[in-house]
Structures are given as C-alpha cells and as structure tokens.
Amino acid sequence: MATEEPTVLIIGAGTFGASAAYHLSKQYKDASRITLLDRWDTTSPLESKHAAAIDTNRIIRTDYASHLYCNLANEALHFWFWNMAVQGHFRKTGWVVLDKPEGGFGDAVRKTDVKVEELEKWDVMKGVRAEKFNGAYFNPEAGWCDAEKATRSFTKVALDLGVQRVTGVVEELLLKRGGTGVDGVRLSDRRVLSAEKIVLATGAWTSALMAPVEDMLGLREDERVERQITAVGRVSAYYALDERETQAMIDGGQPVIVVGGEVDIIRPSQLNRTLKVNDLSTEVVNTVTTPSGHCVTAPSRRNQNDVPERLKRESEKVISAAMPDWTKSRTPSRWRICYDAVTPSEDFLMCQYPHPQLANLYLAVGGSFHSYKFLPVAGAYMCNVLNGKSNGEEKDEAWGWKSGEWLEKCKGKGKEFGNSKRKRGRREFGKFEEGASAKL
Numbered sequence: 313m314a315t316e317e318p319t320v321l322i323i324g325a326g327t328f329g330a331s332a333a334y335h336l337s338k339q340y341k342d343a344s345r346i347t348l349l350d351r352w353d354t355t356s357p358l359e360s361k362h363a364a365a366i367d368t369n370r371i372i373r374t375d376y377a378s379h380l381y382c383n384l385a386n387e388a389l390h391f392w393f394w395n396m397a398v399q400g401h402f403r404k405t406g407w408v409v410l411d412k413p414e415g416g417f418g419d420a421v422r423k424t425d426v427k428v429e430e431l432e433k434w435d436v437m438k439g440v441r442a443e444k445f446n447g448a449y450f451n452p453e454a455g456w457c458d459a460e461k462a463t464r465s466f467t468k469v470a471l472d473l474g475v476q477r478v479t480g481v482v483e484e485l486l487l488k489r490g491g492t493g494v495d496g497v498r499l500s501d502r503r504v505l506s507a508e509k510i511v512l513a514t515g516a517w518t519s520a521l522m523a524p525v526e527d528m529l530g531l532r533e534d535e536r537v538e539r540q541i542t543a544v545g546r547v548s549a550y551y552a553l554d555e556r557e558t559q560a561m562i563d564g565g566q567p568v569i570v571v572g573g574e575v576d577i578i579r580p581s582q583l584n585r586t587l588k589v590n591d592l593s594t595e596v597v598n599t600v601t602t603p604s605g606h607c608v609t610a611p612s613r614r615n616q617n618d619v620p621e622r623l624k625r626e627s628e629k630v631i632s633a634a635m636p637d638w639t640k641s642r643t644p645s646r647w648r649i650c651y652d653a654v655t656p657s658e659d660f661l662m663c664q665y666p667h668p669q670l671a672n673l674y675l676a677v678g679g680s681f682h683s684y685k686f687l688p689v690a691g692a693y694m695c696n697v698l699n700g701k702s703n704g705e706e707k708d709e710a711w712g713w714k715s716g717e718w719l720e721k722c723k724g725k726g727k728e729f730g731n732s733k734r735k736r737g738r739r740e741f742g743k744f745e746e747g748a749s750a751k752l
Contacts, residue, residue, distance in 0.1 A: 321507035325350035328676035329513030331691030333470040343474030370684040373454035391688030401462035407454035407568035439637035493672040513676040516543035516651035520610035527604040541653040543609035547627040551587040552645035575634040591627040596741040611651040619647040623744040657722035662711040
C-alpha cells in the first residue's frame with residue numbers, strides 16, 4: 313500500500329509561502345492535502361494588505377556579490393521570462409547602480425560602466441552630485457514586476473491543482489499533547505487547522521507568533537527565532553504622475569535606479585502611473601515585550617499606509633538628497649511602511665525548527681528585503697527541506713539555523729547590497745509616534 317502524502321499547512325501566502333505551495337502542489341498526487349493560510353483574501357484591496365510580497369512594483373535583478381544568490385537569481389530570471397504564471401508581470405527595463413566609494417557592490421558585480429554625469433538625461437537624476445559616487449554600472453537584463461498580480465497568479469496555479477486556500481488570522485500555535493510537535497493553529501474566529509507538517513512563512517510576524525510557544529517551552533534567548541531574524545520596517549514613497557510624465561519616463565528608457573544603496577527608484581507604467589521610491593537607509597524596529605519578559609520585534613499595529621509625520625520628514629531628506637531637482641516641486645501622493653524579516657547575514661532562513669518538541673515545524677522566512685525576485689524558485693528548495701533532502705552544502709549552511717558563533721561572524725556582511733551600515737542605525741518605530749506603546 314502506498315504511503316499517504318503528509319498533510320502540510322503553510323502559514324503565509326507571500327514570497328516563500330506562495331512559492332512553497334506552488335512547488336509542493338506540483339509534487340503531490342493529491343494537492344488537497346496542502347493548505348495555504350493567509351490573513352488576506354485574494355480579493356482584498358491592495359492598500360488594505362499589510363505584507364511585503366504585495367505591492368505595485370518589485371525589483372527583479374541578478375546582480376549579487378554573493379555567487380549563491382547571483383546563480384539563484386539567474387535561475388529565477390528564466391522563470392520570470394518563460395513561466396506562464398509570472399512572465400506577463402515582469403518588465404525588463406534594465407537597472408543602473410550608483411555605488412559609493414565604501415560600498416564595493418559595483419566592483420563585485422559590474423556589467424557596463426556608465427558615467428554618473430550621463431544619468432542626468434533622466435529627469436529624476438538631475439542635480440545628482442557625481443563626486444559622491446565611485447561610479448555607476450548598467451545591467452540591461454534587470455527590471456521590475458507587479459508583485460501583487462504576480463503573487464496572485466503564481467498562487468492560482470497551486471489552487472487550480474487542488475491546494476486549499478483559507479483566509480484567517482492566526483491566534484496561536486497549538487502544541488500536541490505529550491510535547492511531540494505542533495498540532496496546528498487556532499484562528500481568531502476560533503477555527504482550528506491541523507496538519508502533519510507546519511510551515512511558517514510569516515515574515516516579520518514570525519517572532520511574535522513564536523513567542524508564546526517559546527515561552528511555554530522555556531527557551532533561552534539564544535534558542536529563540538528572534539536571534540535568527542529581526543522584524544524591520546522600511547519606508548516607500550509613491551509619486552502620482554500624469555499620462556504625459558509617465559510616457560516620458562518610458563520613452564526615455566529610464567531604468568530602475570539605485571542610488572548609493574540608500575534609495576531605489578522604480579519607474580512607472582501607464583497602468584499604475586506611479587513612481588515608487590524606496591528609502592533603503594531609514595530602517596525602524598518595533599520592539600515588544602512578551603508576558604515572560606522577553607523582547608521580540610514585530611510590525612507595529614499601526615496601519616502600514618499611515619506613516620508617522622516625523623518618519624516621513626526623515627525619509628524625505630534621504631530621497632531629496634538622491635533626487636535633488638526632481639523632488640523640489642513634488643511631494644509623495646502616499647506613503648507606506650513595509651516590514652520584512654531580516655537575518656544578520658541577509659540570507660534566507662529555510663529550515664526545520666531545531667527544538668525536539670517542535671520537530672514538525674518548519675521556517676521559510678528571512679526575505680531581508682531582497683527575496684521577492686526568487687518567488688518562482690524558492691519553494692522548490694523549501695520542498696527539499698520539508699522532504700528531508702539536502703539543497704547542497706552551501707545552501708544548507710546559508711539557509712539553516714545559525715549558531716551564535718556563526719551569527720557573530722557574519723555581522724555587517726549583507727547580501728542585498730554587500731556590506732551595510734544600515735543595521736547599526738535602526739531606531740524604534742515608537743520614537744516617531746506620539747504617545748505610542750509597543751505591545752503584543
């Protein structure tokens with residue numbers, strides 16, 4: 313008699329969750345044994361969703377100083393071009409990176425040199441101070457995609473194959489009697505979902521979700537998931553454009569532009585007519601205290617589209633310095649703060665939870681603000697983790713649960729744009745609010 317396929321509950325339908333559901337559904341004979349749980353219904357308005365993998369545009373590129381991620385990004389790029397589920401959502405525009413002298417990113421991945429002075433042919437770069445940068449390079453293969461639509465399209469393939477989609481908010485993880493693993497989850501409406509294997513693809517919400525279980529098991533600080541990931545918030549500004557301005561940027565061949573690892577500028581389409589600018593240097597954390605007295609980071613309960621005025625002003629300084637002339641006569645039409653789970657080395661965390669009483673619990677988190685481009689392929693590697701297979705020594709080490717010694721060794725060594733000072737300057741989100749207090 314054939315062994316029955318184990319039931320799997322994937323919590324979170326973002327980059328890692330949607331990708332895992334897609335690839336697992338391709339492997340299963342009976343995909344109805346897979347459940348994908350998310351707090352947001354697929355028909356919910358984009359503006360109401362609080363998540364990292366749903367937005368008007370996300371950068372798709374292959375340039376990494378790390379060979380592991382460079383190769384992985386090239387593998388994913390093939391899917392963005394040729395996979396029917398996502399190919400229509402990718403826009404190949406190329407990207408230009410202006411590198412600061414201390415960055416070293418451009419030297420590691422350089423494709424085609426560009427004189428910084430030449431960038432002023434694009435209006436958004438007028439007034440940029442060339443002397444601040446070590447140079448610039450251009451890669452024509454990069455671009456951006458409509459993340460909200462691509463994620464929905466990719467997920468639909470899994471649902472069409474039989475994966476069950478449930479909408480609900482997780483209230484708590486339920487442990488099995490006798491301490492033999494996780495039984496499932498209880499939702500805020502009191503429904504209970506159970507499975508033989510549980511995958512947390514919960515991004516920045518992971519530590520807050522795990523804290524009660526870790527408290528119950530009496531885990532030390534160095535045994536908790538908070539040691540592996542930090543919930544970090546970044547600010548994005550959205551500039552509404554008219555049809556003429558939008559077409560001028562398209563006709564002028566404006567690529568995605570990254571300014572000194574501090575700002576990236578994603579050009580509009582006629583569909584959205586919105587220029588998105590990400591402030592990469594202003595990062596915030598929201599530290600909360602659990603009932604047991606442990607501190608974890610979690611997204612603020614404040615609506616992500618309601619960015620505090622003080623935080624806006626700080627971010628505007630960064631954006632204005634990167635786009636001095638263009639921003640003089642323009643203000644963002646809306647703001648958004650995006651949270652993600654960031655690991656110390658900016659590697660993914662795709663592994664089995666190491667505690668023996670949580671042996672059927674798996675983690676697929678740690679996007680570190682650069683994971684979305686891997687949507688088409690990340691789930692294939694997560695399937696190997698679920699099936700107890702190795703992804704190869706390099707990937708197993710990079711994506712596994714890290715020792716304290718390993719974490720100390722990798723401080724300051726990032727993957728998104730190489731070595732980063734940003735991690736040393738994160739401030740509490742509450743300092744930008746009036747009368748705010750952080751609580752779980």
